[in-house]
Amino acid sequence: MIPSSPAATAATGRVAGHPVDPLFLNRWSPRAFDGAPMPRAHLLTILEAARWAPSAFNIQPWRFVHAHRDDPAWDTFVGLLDPFNGGWAHRAAALVVVLSDTLVSGDGTRPDRPSSTHAFDAGAAWAQMALQATALGYQAHAMAGIERDAIRAALGVPERFHIPIAVALGRAADPVVLPETLRAREVPSDRLPLDAIAFAGAFPAAGA
Numbered sequence: 445m446i447p448s449s450p451a452a453t454a455a456t457g458r459v460a461g462h463p464v465d466p467l468f469l470n471r472w473s474p475r476a477f478d479g480a481p482m483p484r485a486h487l488l489t490i491l492e493a494a495r496w497a498p499s500a501f502n503i504q505p506w507r508f509v510h511a512h513r514d515d516p517a518w519d520t521f522v523g524l525l526d527p528f529n530g531g532w533a534h535r536a537a538a539l540v541v542v543l544s545d546t547l548v549s550g551d552g553t554r555p556d557r558p559s560s561t562h563a564f565d566a567g568a569a570w571a572q573m574a575l576q577a578t579a580l581g582y583q584a585h586a587m588a589g590i591e592r593d594a595i596r597a598a599l600g601v602p603e604r605f606h607i608p609i610a611v612a613l614g615r616a617a618d619p620v621v622l623p624e625t626l627r628a629r630e631v632p633s634d635r636l637p638l639d640a641i642a643f644a645g646a647f648p649a650a651g652a
């Protein structure tokens with residue numbers, strides 16, 4: 445069902461240019477998390493949503509390695525983020541490292557071959573994860589700022605897997621928990637207008 449009004453938005457204050465489900469506007473990337481744990485069943489639901497993402501030939505190249513804040517591995521996971529991200533993501537309820545398989549496995553007749561869509565497919569899985577988190581009352585914050593060599597070594601990630609992002613999951617909190625410099629950035633962002641990114645028929649000529 446198409447929502448009836450673009451103004452029928454959003455806890456975030458975002459307004460769509462065309463009617464969309466409010467879930468898309470209510471997903472955002474806070475850095476202030478409340479430091480509370482998340483029930484293990486909720487993380488499994490969030491990962492389950494990612495599992496149902498579409499992928500080329502249904503190869504499902506995504507893999508997830510995760511820790512809850514009350515797991516013994518928590519400090520190790522926080523230490524695998526870059527210092528900027530570790531400075532706020534330590535208040536998340538869970539951290540998920542997203543991997544994507546750069547190879548399509550061969551069989552008796554064909555060798556392994558490079559995948560041209562693994563990153564795109566893993567991106568779809570991340571998006572589903574984030575939207576399911578929002579639907580459960582959490583938020584998910586993707587982080588490209590991670591220590592990839594350290595992740596590979598600490599988590600035993602095989603060489604064939606790319607490590608695009610880690611994800612911080614938790615309940616958004618009052619920005620007061622953040623250092624002054626980050627507080628002002630703690631607002632849901634806007635987007636380019638649709639006519640700047642979607643073109644009927646052909647890409648617009650330069651200068652048009």
Ligand SMILES: Cc1cc2nc3c(=O)[nH]c(=O)nc-3n(C[C@H](O)[C@H](O)[C@H](O)COP(=O)(O)O)c2cc1C
Pocket residue numbers: 471472473474529585586587588589590609632633
């Ligand atoms: C692939 C990816 C990598 C990102 N890396 C970081 C990061 O390292 N640190 C950070 O604070 N935010 C990071 N972000 C969050 C983006 O800045 C954020 O999604 C973007 O500004 C749009 O805001 P919104 O998610 O609140 O709608 C990343 C987002 C994506 C999708």
